[in-house]
Amino acid sequence: MIIILDETVTEEQIKHVADKVAQLGLQTSISRGTYRTVIGVIGDETKLQSAPLAAIPGVAEVLPVMPAYKLASKQAHPKPTIIEVGPVKIGGGHLAMIAGPCAVESPERMESIAKSVRAAGANIFRGGAFKPRTSPYSFQGLGEEGLKILRDVGARHGMPVVTEVVDPRHVDLVCEYADMIQLGARNMQNFVLLTEVGRTNKPVLMKRGMSATVQDFLMSAEYIMAQGNSNVVLCERGVKGFDPATRNTFDVALVPQIHKLSHLPIIVDPSHATGRPELIPACALAGVAAGADGVHIEVHDKPEEAMSDGPQALLPQQYAELMDQIRKVAAAVGKQIG
Amino acid sequence: MIIILDETVTEEQIKHVADKVAQLGLQTSISRGTYRTVIGVIGDETKLQSAPLAAIPGVAEVLPVMPAYKLASKQAHPKPTIIEVGPVKIGGGHLAMIAGPCAVESPERMESIAKSVRAAGANIFRGGAFKPRTSPYSFQGLGEEGLKILRDVGARHGMPVVTEVVDPRHVDLVCEYADMIQLGARNMQNFVLLTEVGRTNKPVLMKRGMSATVQDFLMSAEYIMAQGNSNVVLCERGVKGFDPATRNTFDVALVPQIHKLSHLPIIVDPSHATGRPELIPACALAGVAAGADGVHIEVHDKPEEAMSDGPQALLPQQYAELMDQIRKVAAAVGKQIG
Amino acid sequence: MIIILDETVTEEQIKHVADKVAQLGLQTSISRGTYRTVIGVIGDETKLQSAPLAAIPGVAEVLPVMPAYKLASKQAHPKPTIIEVGPVKIGGGHLAMIAGPCAVESPERMESIAKSVRAAGANIFRGGAFKPRTSPYSFQGLGEEGLKILRDVGARHGMPVVTEVVDPRHVDLVCEYADMIQLGARNMQNFVLLTEVGRTNKPVLMKRGMSATVQDFLMSAEYIMAQGNSNVVLCERGVKGFDPATRNTFDVALVPQIHKLSHLPIIVDPSHATGRPELIPACALAGVAAGADGVHIEVHDKPEEAMSDGPQALLPQQYAELMDQIRKVAAAVGKQIG
Amino acid sequence: MIIILDETVTEEQIKHVADKVAQLGLQTSISRGTYRTVIGVIGDETKLQSAPLAAIPGVAEVLPVMPAYKLASKQAHPKPTIIEVGPVKIGGGHLAMIAGPCAVESPERMESIAKSVRAAGANIFRGGAFKPRTSPYSFQGLGEEGLKILRDVGARHGMPVVTEVVDPRHVDLVCEYADMIQLGARNMQNFVLLTEVGRTNKPVLMKRGMSATVQDFLMSAEYIMAQGNSNVVLCERGVKGFDPATRNTFDVALVPQIHKLSHLPIIVDPSHATGRPELIPACALAGVAAGADGVHIEVHDKPEEAMSDGPQALLPQQYAELMDQIRKVAAAVGKQIG
Known part of the structure; x- marks a missing residue:
């Protein structure tokens, strides 16, 4: 999961988001760009399913990297099912x-x-x-x-x-x-x-x-x-x-x-x-x-x-x-x- | 209801459509245009609800003139419901x-x-x-x-x-x-x-x-x-x-x-x-x-x-x-x- | 800009992408997640405008963080134009x-x-x-x-x-x-x-x-x-x-x-x-x-x-x-x- | 062309529409249904191209029967062009x-x-x-x-x-x-x-x-x-x-x-x-x-x-x-x- 922050985000807000992710048992990797800061979340994304990170002040967008389906995915079962x-x-x-x-x-x-x-x-x-x-x-x-x-x-x-x-x-x-x-x-x-x-x-x-x-x-x-x-x-x-x-x-x-x-x-x-x-x-x-x-x-x-x-x-x-x-x-x- | 016929419709097909409508107790009015013939259906359209006229050979399109809802319509109840x-x-x-x-x-x-x-x-x-x-x-x-x-x-x-x-x-x-x-x-x-x-x-x-x-x-x-x-x-x-x-x-x-x-x-x-x-x-x-x-x-x-x-x-x-x-x-x- | 890599990306491919970005005078920050690796690009994104990073093998998706318009943006001119x-x-x-x-x-x-x-x-x-x-x-x-x-x-x-x-x-x-x-x-x-x-x-x-x-x-x-x-x-x-x-x-x-x-x-x-x-x-x-x-x-x-x-x-x-x-x-x- | 009239259309309005069509050198065929009256237009529809019949009071909808393209149509040239x-x-x-x-x-x-x-x-x-x-x-x-x-x-x-x-x-x-x-x-x-x-x-x-x-x-x-x-x-x-x-x-x-x-x-x-x-x-x-x-x-x-x-x-x-x-x-x- 990638968390894109607002251009106007404060250091305090960044810390608040990172803490929230850490509380769920996941790690973060923060990239400070010229215009935007981005937080990469490392670990099992499904732990974030019910955490409305997008609602936290300073968060512009939350982009999932993994699809939300598992059993239906090719990862779960690479060969075609008959x-x-x-x-x-x-x-x-x-x-x-x-x-x-x-x-x-x-x-x-x-x-x-x-x-x-x-x-x-x-x-x-x-x-x-x-x-x-x-x-x-x-x-x-x-x-x-x-x-x-x-x-x-x-x-x-x-x-x-x-x-x-x-x-x-x-x-x-x-x-x-x-x-x-x-x-x-x-x-x-x-x-x-x-x-x-x-x-x-x-x-x-x-x-x-x-x-x-x-x-x-x-x-x-x-x-x-x-x-x-x-x-x-x-x-x-x-x-x-x-x-x-x-x-x-x-x-x-x-x-x-x-x-x-x-x-x-x-x-x-x-x-x-x-x-x-x-x-x-x-x-x-x-x-x-x-x-x-x-x-x-x-x-x-x-x-x-x-x-x-x-x-x-x-x-x-x-x-x-x-x-x-x-x-x-x-x-x-x-x-x-x- | 208006029944628009194919350009290539035959007289026999027109008769077949008109008969079908008549069987349902409705009247028809046939307009023979230069390029197309059109049949107007006169009477209670709801009788046609389950008649798939569009499936009859020679019929190009069937256009309802009345909406299919009645109780919800303004005709049924002209004043706003509170x-x-x-x-x-x-x-x-x-x-x-x-x-x-x-x-x-x-x-x-x-x-x-x-x-x-x-x-x-x-x-x-x-x-x-x-x-x-x-x-x-x-x-x-x-x-x-x-x-x-x-x-x-x-x-x-x-x-x-x-x-x-x-x-x-x-x-x-x-x-x-x-x-x-x-x-x-x-x-x-x-x-x-x-x-x-x-x-x-x-x-x-x-x-x-x-x-x-x-x-x-x-x-x-x-x-x-x-x-x-x-x-x-x-x-x-x-x-x-x-x-x-x-x-x-x-x-x-x-x-x-x-x-x-x-x-x-x-x-x-x-x-x-x-x-x-x-x-x-x-x-x-x-x-x-x-x-x-x-x-x-x-x-x-x-x-x-x-x-x-x-x-x-x-x-x-x-x-x-x-x-x-x-x-x-x-x-x-x-x-x-x- | 954020570059999301395929699940099956190789180290060599990651290096190739990072080198490409560096050649354009930008910096990268690599986050290796449990399922996916993500590269954050730091610097002036417009330098990437004509670089088709998404075409490089191993790249799943490229997400811009900045809008592609500048003069029309609120960043360029925060007050409403009359x-x-x-x-x-x-x-x-x-x-x-x-x-x-x-x-x-x-x-x-x-x-x-x-x-x-x-x-x-x-x-x-x-x-x-x-x-x-x-x-x-x-x-x-x-x-x-x-x-x-x-x-x-x-x-x-x-x-x-x-x-x-x-x-x-x-x-x-x-x-x-x-x-x-x-x-x-x-x-x-x-x-x-x-x-x-x-x-x-x-x-x-x-x-x-x-x-x-x-x-x-x-x-x-x-x-x-x-x-x-x-x-x-x-x-x-x-x-x-x-x-x-x-x-x-x-x-x-x-x-x-x-x-x-x-x-x-x-x-x-x-x-x-x-x-x-x-x-x-x-x-x-x-x-x-x-x-x-x-x-x-x-x-x-x-x-x-x-x-x-x-x-x-x-x-x-x-x-x-x-x-x-x-x-x-x-x-x-x-x-x-x- | 078929002209569907409003449920509340008056006889005067019907006459006005029919006259308008006649002025353009076309014939009409009027079907008076139980709920709606419909006017079929007989003749060369292209004469109506620039006549905004739909704007006439009492007209609910105007339905063309012929497509507006001619040279591109199959009627103009039934065999596939190579x-x-x-x-x-x-x-x-x-x-x-x-x-x-x-x-x-x-x-x-x-x-x-x-x-x-x-x-x-x-x-x-x-x-x-x-x-x-x-x-x-x-x-x-x-x-x-x-x-x-x-x-x-x-x-x-x-x-x-x-x-x-x-x-x-x-x-x-x-x-x-x-x-x-x-x-x-x-x-x-x-x-x-x-x-x-x-x-x-x-x-x-x-x-x-x-x-x-x-x-x-x-x-x-x-x-x-x-x-x-x-x-x-x-x-x-x-x-x-x-x-x-x-x-x-x-x-x-x-x-x-x-x-x-x-x-x-x-x-x-x-x-x-x-x-x-x-x-x-x-x-x-x-x-x-x-x-x-x-x-x-x-x-x-x-x-x-x-x-x-x-x-x-x-x-x-x-x-x-x-x-x-x-x-x-x-x-x-x-x-x-x-």
């Missing part, structure tokens, strides 16, 4: 191909979508039974009935299933049916929910919050891991941008950033990142080329009857064509599906 | 002056802060007992013990109290002690929590999410109101911006926007919006001048020992000076405190 | 009230607008003769003819005039007619134009770029000042945001930030910041309450016939009412107009 | 591989960089002779001397050259030496410069502004094309984002957006988009997979001695390795270099 969801591997060269409708709908609809995405090469089936909708008047999902449909259809087609949990009181219920639990973008900093999910040992698919920095994102993974659950797969799904032409801005550079900072796998979700079907294929391929460990795509065979997010779904035929292209780009960067 | 928190009025010319430390700390510390902010003119006392921290290793709050301290100290100084709830399972507990419940920025789209809070009749202080549009914000208010709780006070606390020089960007224009669209009161929180004490007074005054119905400020008498967010707190003396200025600006725009 | 535009003072407690149409139009139209804004209390008259339009097919301004009209009408009503320059080849021409030169947001980093304007001694009104940080903004002021022209007035006019509900996000916190970092005056332009007349008055008052040194407002008496930006203009009557409120808020914060 | 820069083709399946240092430096340095990037497969050589630096105290480029060095070194290695122009007075000079002219991000809305460049027939490489929407970007291309120069290659180089971890946010989805809206080629510049060498290869591959028509990379063989932007340059060896990967991904998506 997460297993049923028979599917994610990370370390293995790609998850997650597909399915936004919301779980009727068994017949789910059956027909599952069949087509499986044939195209998807290896994990998705569908929401509890939907976090921005309007209280929109369809909120089928609940437990939806979980059953999802599990049964997935099983029939040999695909493990992933579904979102939105309520800490439902975590056990969702774990009964799902092979992987999804945490939505709007819940990325719902620390109560992160903590409950961390107490299970289910693989977790955590979407990036709409304005989360890479540090925020890894801190949320740390929350889950600090409870004992290390099976976290990250997912870039677009961040807020200034151009209303797309729903969000697809931040593909997050993929190499996460691979540099963390051992956790990261996949991409171009469906939510762009919100427009005609942009999804290009962004899916971009994600794979950038090193993503999987692709999450919403697919629906009757988008105009979809109960949620129909306008952004790919048709089964479009998904199958995209999967052909994904296979080629994956081969070009030395990855395999599953 | 919310009462104990003896304090918020809205319609009455200003809430909410002050206190970020987290509830020891009874002695709370006592001393309460005394000073009360003397300066604060009328609602704040403090967090359940803290949503970005790090799992940071202080998470004193829990129920903190709620007791807050209530007792507030009562002793004649101030109703506001405190944050982060867990849907704690809503009843928090309601027992608090006069007003706070929903934090990170939970603005935690729809499970919004729904639970909507089932109480406590006044709610809802902070704006870090990247919530004005429409998102009012939709979250609608969630609470749709459950029966109309006592919602909105709070602008800064949105994500591109300049790391401030923690967030203080979006003061939200104040007149909310006043134009909604009858709900809106206050400002310059402490979180800027994250820097030297910018707080100017932004507080800006908020009042822009018509805000109150100001939320973090105050601590020993910031360097604060258990959370010390570096952004004002000192009691700074708060007292700011309150003097606020009184002058409030008078200039015809508002009174409380 | 800029004089004809008889009008800007800064140090004096407010500029700049008003007029977006583009210079006919002499009759200009006459009528000037008369009304002068009566309302405006002290500087504005209008664009060279318009930087986003479409090549839009009205580009009246050119020199517009400059003449502006000057003559301003003179008749006792107001100095400000107008935009967009071409470095027109700087002399514009200086002949105008009392103050405006640099538009899109030209804030047009360094060629900044340099030309810096060679004159005309007061300059520089608008903030749409995504300029406070540091970027002051660096652009430095460009002008480095050429010898210190008469720079800054103007906040909104930055790009994620909510399409307003044209831009009005960043009122920039006002106290500039006052903390620089001696230059800063005014606000709520017309461009919001793009919506119903939000302009609240934002204008917010700016004055936050300490702005003036307000820039577009006024037109026939907005539906305006040749540019009509929809965001205030009507003369609305401007007069706003001026009444501005006078009250200005008095509350101890400022006077002009 | 731009030729010397022997190099850009667009329609042909990839430009532009490489070189940020600034032109000594002939020896340029010689050595050119040799290595040519061997790796680059087909256009870059280097800045006029540098738009954010600090007036930084190196501003070698000027005409730099242009000569660039041209000679490029010629010796069989590569056409691209270099930036920043001053409208230098356009002819730069055209004498360069095969392609670059317009920098900060000048994307420098309409004076766009106009001058549009008067030449040189191929233009136009970088996207830091906060330009896709519509803004294409409007700037339209500026150049409206003067007669249709040889415009667009370049995505990152937009402003909220996470200081990268210099900018690489908006890869712009590539399929441009291909949908325009016939112009678009390349990507991951060097400026990320500002960090370790993220450049992944983003370059992402761009190619997304369908970009080329990649622009800064390469320097002695980054720590670079006169500009050294820290973000790739080393020649890194560039050669990246080119090997680019060739594989390009083959996977059916593209060829040059």
Whole structure:
């Protein structure tokens, strides 16, 4: 940690800061520059976590040198982690191909979508039974009935299933049916929910919050891991941008950033990142080329009857064509599906 | 609602869209322009809420004409709503002056802060007992013990109290002690929590999410109101911006926007919006001048020992000076405190 | 300057960095932390301006301690600068009230607008003769003819005039007619134009770029000042945001930030910041309450016939009412107009 | 164009708007909804370009249905345009591989960089002779001397050259030496410069502004094309984002957006988009997979001695390795270099 002092700092103030650091069992190294004095802190930075040094008079800025996450960091685990969801591997060269409708709908609809995405090469089936909708008047999902449909259809087609949990009181219920639990973008900093999910040992698919920095994102993974659950797969799904032409801005550079900072796998979700079907294929391929460990795509065979997010779904035929292209780009960067 | 069709739309597709709208019991008016055809939908738009018209082939864009919120809208209630928190009025010319430390700390510390902010003119006392921290290793709050301290100290100084709830399972507990419940920025789209809070009749202080549009914000208010709780006070606390020089960007224009669209009161929180004490007074005054119905400020008498967010707190003396200025600006725009 | 080294840095690399710094005539102070080594640089940082230390292997990050601007900084000139535009003072407690149409139009139209804004209390008259339009097919301004009209009408009503320059080849021409030169947001980093304007001694009104940080903004002021022209007035006019509900996000916190970092005056332009007349008055008052040194407002008496930006203009009557409120808020914060 | 009226609009106001439209020689179609009335405008929208309908009382919003650019649109030219820069083709399946240092430096340095990037497969050589630096105290480029060095070194290695122009007075000079002219991000809305460049027939490489929407970007291309120069290659180089971890946010989805809206080629510049060498290869591959028509990379063989932007340059060896990967991904998506 580096403590930059005000230009007008007094000797007394410098001493006060240094004493404060010493009380916490850390050493200091003071550099007196021509314009500014800087205090380097030597030792275990985590001891300073709760010490508001920046509030001390004379302190201009406090710069951490170590990231605040540990379990999620590459330092803790230099090799890429491979997460297993049923028979599917994610990370370390293995790609998850997650597909399915936004919301779980009727068994017949789910059956027909599952069949087509499986044939195209998807290896994990998705569908929401509890939907976090921005309007209280929109369809909120089928609940437990939806979980059953999802599990049964997935099983029939040999695909493990992933579904979102939105309520800490439902975590056990969702774990009964799902092979992987999804945490939505709007819940990325719902620390109560992160903590409950961390107490299970289910693989977790955590979407990036709409304005989360890479540090925020890894801190949320740390929350889950600090409870004992290390099976976290990250997912870039677009961040807020200034151009209303797309729903969000697809931040593909997050993929190499996460691979540099963390051992956790990261996949991409171009469906939510762009919100427009005609942009999804290009962004899916971009994600794979950038090193993503999987692709999450919403697919629906009757988008105009979809109960949620129909306008952004790919048709089964479009998904199958995209999967052909994904296979080629994956081969070009030395990855395999599953 | 206006449905803009693709340039290449066929007559068959136009008929298909119009039929779909008619099935929902609405009328259409088709304008065939030189380059584009546009369908106006006549009738109650809410019938279209779950119809993904944008997914129909030939449809380029669907533009709603009515906002998706109703209870929160000015149409529903043209006069400004005045919310009462104990003896304090918020809205319609009455200003809430909410002050206190970020987290509830020891009874002695709370006592001393309460005394000073009360003397300066604060009328609602704040403090967090359940803290949503970005790090799992940071202080998470004193829990129920903190709620007791807050209530007792507030009562002793004649101030109703506001405190944050982060867990849907704690809503009843928090309601027992608090006069007003706070929903934090990170939970603005935690729809499970919004729904639970909507089932109480406590006044709610809802902070704006870090990247919530004005429409998102009012939709979250609608969630609470749709459950029966109309006592919602909105709070602008800064949105994500591109300049790391401030923690967030203080979006003061939200104040007149909310006043134009909604009858709900809106206050400002310059402490979180800027994250820097030297910018707080100017932004507080800006908020009042822009018509805000109150100001939320973090105050601590020993910031360097604060258990959370010390570096952004004002000192009691700074708060007292700011309150003097606020009184002058409030008078200039015809508002009174409380 | 602080140089943070990689965790895996070698002794040889540390030595190489330190030698590089020494070659430039500066001293180093090395702190070896438990996890990271940090080099503090002692001496005149500007010597490092062109040395890409961050490119040296083993260097993780280079953090400047001093801002890169000097002439614009408060260190260079601790007291607020007061800029004089004809008889009008800007800064140090004096407010500029700049008003007029977006583009210079006919002499009759200009006459009528000037008369009304002068009566309302405006002290500087504005209008664009060279318009930087986003479409090549839009009205580009009246050119020199517009400059003449502006000057003559301003003179008749006792107001100095400000107008935009967009071409470095027109700087002399514009200086002949105008009392103050405006640099538009899109030209804030047009360094060629900044340099030309810096060679004159005309007061300059520089608008903030749409995504300029406070540091970027002051660096652009430095460009002008480095050429010898210190008469720079800054103007906040909104930055790009994620909510399409307003044209831009009005960043009122920039006002106290500039006052903390620089001696230059800063005014606000709520017309461009919001793009919506119903939000302009609240934002204008917010700016004055936050300490702005003036307000820039577009006024037109026939907005539906305006040749540019009509929809965001205030009507003369609305401007007069706003001026009444501005006078009250200005008095509350101890400022006077002009 | 669609004109949405206020809920409180009067019949008189509706008539006034319709008359205004009729005066311009266009027809209207009025839809009276339950809550809102909407006027569809039929005919050539460009006639409305300068009519500020939104300023008419009773008008809530004016929505254009056609984009404001024409020459740049796909409607004008449905097939992808192929731009030729010397022997190099850009667009329609042909990839430009532009490489070189940020600034032109000594002939020896340029010689050595050119040799290595040519061997790796680059087909256009870059280097800045006029540098738009954010600090007036930084190196501003070698000027005409730099242009000569660039041209000679490029010629010796069989590569056409691209270099930036920043001053409208230098356009002819730069055209004498360069095969392609670059317009920098900060000048994307420098309409004076766009106009001058549009008067030449040189191929233009136009970088996207830091906060330009896709519509803004294409409007700037339209500026150049409206003067007669249709040889415009667009370049995505990152937009402003909220996470200081990268210099900018690489908006890869712009590539399929441009291909949908325009016939112009678009390349990507991951060097400026990320500002960090370790993220450049992944983003370059992402761009190619997304369908970009080329990649622009800064390469320097002695980054720590670079006169500009050294820290973000790739080393020649890194560039050669990246080119090997680019060739594989390009083959996977059916593209060829040059």
